[in-house]
Amino acid sequence: xxxxxxxxxxxxxxxxxxxMKVTLQITVVAMLVGIGLGTVIAIMRLSKNRVVSAxxxxxxxxxxxxxxxxxLLWFFLIVPSLIVRIFNLPRTANVQVTSAxxxxxxxxxxxxxxxxxxxxxxVKAGQIGAALALGMSYGQxxxxxxxxxxxxxxxxxxxxxxxxxxxxxSLVYVSAVRDFFGAANIVGTRDGRIVELILFxxxxxxxxxFVLSTLVxxxxxxxxxxx
Amino acid sequence: MxxxxxxxxxxxxxxxxxxxxxxxxxxxxITVMLSMASWVIALLWGSVMGVFRTMPNRVLYGIATVxxxxxxxIPLLVQLFIWYFVMPELVPPALGNWYKQLDPVTxxxxxxxxxxxxxxxxxxxxxxxxxxxxxxxxxxxxGLALGFSLRQTYNYVLLPMAFRIIVPPLASExxxxxxxxxxxxxxxxxxxxxxxxxxxxxxARAYESFTAITLLxxxxxxxxxxxxxxxxxxxxxxxxxxxGGR
Numbered sequence: 044x045x046x047x048x049x050x051x052x053x054x055x056x057x058x059x060x061x062x063m064k065v066t067l068q069i070t071v072v073a074m075l076v077g078i079g080l081g082t083v084i085a086i087m088r089l090s091k092n093r094v095v096s097a098x099x100x101x102x103x104x105x106x107x108x109x110x111x112x113x114x115l116l117w118f119f120l121i122v123p124s125l126i127v128r129i130f131n132l133p134r135t136a137n138v139q140v141t142s143a144x145x146x147x148x149x150x151x152x153x154x155x156x157x158x159x160x161x162x163x164x165x166v167k168a169g170q171i172g173a174a175l176a177l178g179m180s181y182g183q184x185x186x187x188x189x190x191x192x193x194x195x196x197x198x199x200x201x202x203x204x205x206x207x208x209x210x211x212x213s214l215v216y217v218s219a220v221r222d223f224f225g226a227a228n229i230v231g232t233r234d235g236r237i238v239e240l241i242l243f244x245x246x247x248x249x250x251x252x253f254v255l256s257t258l259v260x261x262x263x264x265x266x267x268x269x270x
Numbered sequence: 271m272x273x274x275x276x277x278x279x280x281x282x283x284x285x286x287x288x289x290x291x292x293x294x295x296x297x298x299x300i301t302v303m304l305s306m307a308s309w310v311i312a313l314l315w316g317s318v319m320g321v322f323r324t325m326p327n328r329v330l331y332g333i334a335t336v337x338x339x340x341x342x343x344i345p346l347l348v349q350l351f352i353w354y355f356v357m358p359e360l361v362p363p364a365l366g367n368w369y370k371q372l373d374p375v376t377x378x379x380x381x382x383x384x385x386x387x388x389x390x391x392x393x394x395x396x397x398x399x400x401x402x403x404x405x406x407x408x409x410x411x412x413g414l415a416l417g418f419s420l421r422q423t424y425n426y427v428l429l430p431m432a433f434r435i436i437v438p439p440l441a442s443e444x445x446x447x448x449x450x451x452x453x454x455x456x457x458x459x460x461x462x463x464x465x466x467x468x469x470x471x472x473x474a475r476a477y478e479s480f481t482a483i484t485l486l487x488x489x490x491x492x493x494x495x496x497x498x499x500x501x502x503x504x505x506x507x508x509x510x511x512x513x514g515g516r
Contacts, residue, residue, distance in 0.1 A: 045359045108445075108491045109484055110452035112463050117484070120476050210345035216456055224348060238356045245348045252343035 051234040052243055055226075062226025065140060069222065070209045073147035077208070078201060080148065081155030086185065088160050099156070106153035111214055118146035119218045139220045143212075151208050158204060162197035163189060199263040206255050210248065223247070277475045278482070290469060297465025298486055304382055304461060305448045311387025312394050312447065313440075319391065320398025321424060334395060341392035346453050349389055354381040354457050375459070382454035390447050397439045401432035434505040441498030448490050462486060 052059075087099035106114065122142040126132065166189050174184035194201075213224040221229065224244050231240030278291040322334035341349070354377075358366040369377060405428060413423030455464035466483035470476045 105488075108449075108488045110449040110463060110487060112452040112455060113466070113480070113484055113487060116463070116467065117480055120470075120480065210343075213345040213347045214453070216347060224345070228351075238359050241348065241351045241356050245344050245352060248345055248348060249340065249343045253339060256343065 045238065047239060048236060049239050049243075051230060051236045052239065055230040055234075055240075058230060059223060059226050062221055062223040065220065066209070066212050066222040066224075069140070069143050069147055069212045069215070069220075070205070072144045073151050073208055073212075074205050076144075076148035077151035077155045078159075080152035081159050082190070084152060084156035085159035085163060088156065089163060103153045103156055106150055107157075111150060111211055112217055114150050115143070115146050115214060115217055118142050118149075122146070139218055143215050143218065143220050147208065147212065151204070154204055155201065158197055158200045159193065162193035162200075165196055166192050196266070199259050199266065202259045202262075203256065206252050206259070210252060213248075273478055274475060275478060277473050277478055280473075283472065290473060293465055293469065294462075294482060294486070297460055297462040297483075300379070300460060301448065301451055301462040301490070304379065304386065304451045304454060304459075305444075307383045308386035308390060308451070309444065309447060311383065312390035312443075315388065316391035316394025317398050317429075319395035320402070321429070323395060323399040324402045338392045338395055341389055346385070346389055346450055347456060350382065350385045350453055350457060353385040354378070357381075378454065378457050378459040381457065382451070382459055386447060386451055386454075389450070390443060393443055393446075394440065397436045397443065398432060400439075401436040402428055404435060405431055431507065434507050437498065437502045437505050441495060441502070444494050444498065445491050448494065449487070452487075 084099045084102060087095050088103070090096050090099075119139070119142055122145055123138045126138045126141060132138070170188055170192070171181075171184050174188040175181070179187065212222055215222050216225055216228070227240045227244040228237070231237035234240075278294065279289050282288050282290050282293050284293070319334040319337055322330040323338070325331055344352075358369045360366075361369075369380075372380070409427055409431065410423055413427040414420070418426065451461060452463035454461050455467070458464070460468065462483055466479050469479035469483075473479065
């Protein structure tokens with residue numbers, strides 16, 4: 044039977060926490076930028092202008108057809124040199140975390156956009172008609188009437204997608220970025236306790252995601268009752 | 271930036287007249303094989319668990335619920351590392367030793383297949399459950415009233431309907447599975463994504479390599495979606511407009 048030795052974990056807590064902070068940073072930035080950009084893409088998708096809506100559809104379909112790992116590899120290939128050039132940074136500057144944030148933001152935007160589009164479409168068409176009849180412009184109607192209702196309906200789905208994003212950030216493993224899982228892996232390899240560290244990391248992810256998804260589910264049920 | 275697509279026709283260092291194009295195809299083959307093998311596990315296991323999720327039996331329902339929650343709330347990458355690095359240490363020594371003596375590619379393929387199979391199975395389980403629950407209660411009652419046992423009711427009444435309804439969500443799970451299979455590159459299996467990185471290492475042609483690999487993934491997606499929409503057409507239940515929900 045395997046002999047467990049959990050002693051490396053308490054000693055490694057500061058190191059693991061530093062990794063968790065990177066994981067959280069990438070998640071939060073990608074969530075905020077992703078939802079912002081996703082909203083724009085969703086509104087473009089619903090535009091009457093064929094070119095605009097085709098551009099948006101192309102963006103969404105492209106990102107949804109490619110594995111996240113491929114997207115990350117692309118961005119770690121292109122973005123670092125681009126950022127260094129644009130901001131005139133020294134060649135040695137560490138822009139890996141920034142690249143990861145850019146990649147996750149653009150990738151998640153495609154997924155958020157589909158949720159937001161469905162949310163906008165779930166708002167009754169009469170609402171826009173009423174807003175326009177009151178003299179609002181299309182932009183005002185969208186911003187003041189449609190989007191607040193749409194976001195209220197789709198918040199649980201957006202949060203569920205964010206929990207998936209939180210799990211997916213572990214894929215920065217393919218780069219030199221050291222997130223929570225990367226840190227756990229390093230400690231495990233260093234101390235020859237890879238089994239314990241992987242199980243510990245899995246347990247931490249499970250507790251966080253399970254608690255959050257249970258809360259989201261409860262919120263969703265409450266919305267259903269209210270509706 | 272000038273692109274050089276002829277690089278794919280240059281001989282690769284593996285010898286035997288193989289070109290980089292042959293390497294790419296070898297990677298594609300592994301991705302396809304891995305996806306198919308995992309799909310079989312996912313569909314069979316996911317269906318059984320999905321049925322359990324709708325059973326009146328509390329124990330079976332509990333088992334399936336725990337399964338879904340565990341496999342949905344741990345990142346795929348962590349699950350893969352558990353199958354590949356942790357499981358061989360925790361299973362009975364005879365099995366663990368057998369696994370460690372397998373040739374490395376077989377060992378990586380086996381771990382990836384099990385990982386993707388059970389990960390996707392958790393999602394299929396929820397689709398199957400949703401499909402069964404979308405049927406009207408009268409279907410089950412009618413089956414039982416006709417003298418079918420519970421098993422017969424599932425086999426002859428509920429499941430044939432449920433599976434036809436959930437073809438569209440199953441199609442997107444299939445696409446997800448192919449995309450998720452790229453995670454196997456992290457343990458060293460030379461599937462399509464890993465082959466992309468290897469091509470970059472050997473040819474120093476990053477843009478050409480990644481473009482080719484990305485296009486192949488898109489092509490795989492389109493093939494699956496095309497095939498599944500044909501299945502959907504064949505399996506459509508008259509009178510049902512939409513799928514079983516997600």
